[in-house]
Amino acid sequence: MILPCFLFTSLFMVKLSQRAWNNVIIVSMLALIMLFNLSSNFLNDDSDAPAFSTLIPQGLLISTIEFSNAKVERVGQGWRIESKLSVSKDLQGLLDVWQSVEVSPFEENLQWGDSQPKVTVWFIGQAEPIEYYFLILADKTLVKLGQQTYQLVNVNYQTLIPTE
Incomplete structure (x- = not known):
């Protein structure tokens, strides 16, 4: 000084x-x-804040979502789907749902197997994708990101996937 x-x-x-x-x-x-x-x-250090409050981290733009039976890719400002199914779902609406899904931490310890649905999401500017593993229970849908488990707050798994 x-x-x-x-x-x-x-x-x-x-x-x-x-x-x-x-x-x-x-x-x-x-x-x-x-x-x-x-x-x-x-x-403004937010080290105590949870890593995710929404399914897609804020500020990241989706470039590709790979489902078990379909692949949705960004093409310019629009979207295209590569699928063996005849998908009737609005792709922009599907991506809007992915961007707006809220999650909350889930504390119970569950056994995750290899049979759970997996969705891989690639982001613009990111070298590695984020892999989402879903567990559908009777009254809730859980998602595993890395080692942390979250519960979907305002939607279920069926609204996050393209359907016939």
Whole structure:
């Protein structure tokens, strides 16, 4: 703290040209911007927040969704489907549902087998996809992301897949 004050007061003692003072102001403004940026990251640290509050992380754009029987891909601003089924579901509506699905953490320990439906989602700008494993129970639908299990809040599994 003493060094910046010393430098600041010593600048007033030095006779600087107009151009030099402009450079001093520019450098000090850049330093303030960096300070505000770093303090914002420090003050708004959300390390205790859950990793997901929606099924698709905020800010990520879907490029491809691979289901067991179909593949939905982004083509320009629209979507196309590669499937052996004759899909009647609106693709944009299907993707809107994926973007809006809310999840809540599920604490019970369950046995996940290999027979659960798996959906792989590729995102624009991401090298690796996220794999979603679903477990359909009588009254709820669970999804496994990595090692964490979540419960779908406002939809069930049938609304997330293309159907005939």
